[in-house]
Amino acid sequence: MSKPKNPWDQGNPDRLYILTTGRASTDKDLRLDLVTLIVARSETDPGLQPEHAAIVRMCDYPLSVAEISAYLTLPVSTVTVLLTDLLTNDQVEARPPVPVAALPDVRLLEAVMHGLQNL
């Protein structure tokens, strides 16, 4: 990770803790995964913090948390905190990427496999 690649070092006096007012993680049980898809639920609001506004703007189309993090060049934890703010204000909506319950249980598969082997 070299310096010129990072747009923050070329001219931004903000530090990351300012964006999230010092919060590094959220205590809420809102589970935001790297691949959780985020969709905006409202238009951007002029009163929003610019980062929030940018997320809302770019999430008009569903984007994963990892993608948002990459486009904003912000660490995932920061993005997660920003997203949590937006989620509590109902400005975006989080959607689990793959419905885990729809996948077969691993233990069941193993049991089937063992059963087949035992035949």
Place this chain on the structure above:
Amino acid sequence: MVGTGSSHQGRRPASALIWLVPPVVLAVCTVTAAVLVPLGARSPVAWCGTAATVAVALTSSEAVRRGRIIDTLRRRCAEQEAAFRHRLVQQEIETRRLARELLPAAVNLLQQGASADEVLREVRPLTPLDPSFEAAHRSVLRSVVEAVQAEEGLRDSAHRAFVNIARRVQAIVHQQATDLREMEDRHGNDPDVFGDLLHLDHGTALIGRLADSIAVLGGSRPGRQWKNPIPLYNVLRGAMSRIMDYRRVDLHSVADVAVTGPGVEPLIHALAELLDNATRYSPPQTRVHLTAVEVQSGVAVEIEDAGVGLTDEARRRTDAVLELADRGLDLNDLGETPRLGLAVVSRLAKTYAFRVSLRPSAYGGVRAVLIVPENLITASATPGGEIARAATLPPPKPRKKPGRPLPPPPELDQPTEESDGSGGLPQRRRRAPGIPSRAARQAAAAAAGRPPRRRSPAAEPPPQPGLWLAAFTSAVNGEEPTTDSRGPFSDESSDKEE
């Protein structure tokens, strides 16, 4: 003195005749006696009388001569006394002038950087004096000048040492901040480590501010230099990031302007010091309000706290500190608990022509207003509402174009294209394609099925990077673009979903 002298002069002809009186009287007496005595005694009487007359004449003339000598002596003495007194008065004046005018002037010249010899040449007594007295004066002056110069040199070297140390600390802090930023990126997935890193980052910023303060007071410039204009919003946040209690600062409306590169760091630093004062001298549960509005002569940044406020005496003191900042860092003034803040602010204000005033606030606390002059203000790089976007967020769209045709949000592109053509309309239009797609997405979320979602991007107009890339490849393959465009696009979108 003069009066007695003149009386001597007036008496002189009289005294010249006076000595003749006794011998004449004696001569008359002798003659009378010689006439009166019998003839036989006449000759001895005449002799005796003549001898006595001569003796008296001699004595009397001698007395008068001595009297005259005494007169001249007395006159000379008086003249000398007058001369001495005159000299004394002159020396007194000169000594007083040395104390009241020459020494301060000499010290002033020294503080302006003149050498000791120059100062001694400049500073001369008005009236010519005794060589010995003047030499004594010069030696007094010289020793004072040399002492002051030695002290100035000491202070200077102390300043330089201060600034030097501050520079080194600044360099380390800057490196540390860069490293921390990299670490924050690297460990962004782990909230615990990330939280600790943010904490360290904050601490480092505080150290950096202290080093900057010392550098500024030492007559140097504050830490970093910025090349490009920075939006004022980010400058204010940069100032917030350097104080202890940044969580208590509410950033309200900010004028949509940018600060030119050279003005960024001083402004950040001055505001950070003012914010630090505001948060430090107000109760911890109160908020500090930070706003920035455009005014006639530039931009006014207001910091308002709900603290204890300023008494008249405290205000006079702060005004005095704000006034006399050009003396720089005086080590003696620092004392046990150095209060650097306002001195730093006023120093920066003087250098960069900020105007700072501290007044009572309507909340009961202090309202600090810092006016940034117009020459440090420039138009924001991204006009029209997107306050800090240029510096904070890279535009998502162009970055995606070259390499991966994966998930570009088409809505982001459309409004910018449309806003070029017409002023107010794009907002309304953006909603039009947005609503059905969102509805479709919600339906998709409910059903967890793919077809509706696939339909929604298809329903949206096609300016997607994926599309034109697909069109390009299909054109390379010699196929007709319009018929095949749907195929690769739907493939990609399904790829994306998985």
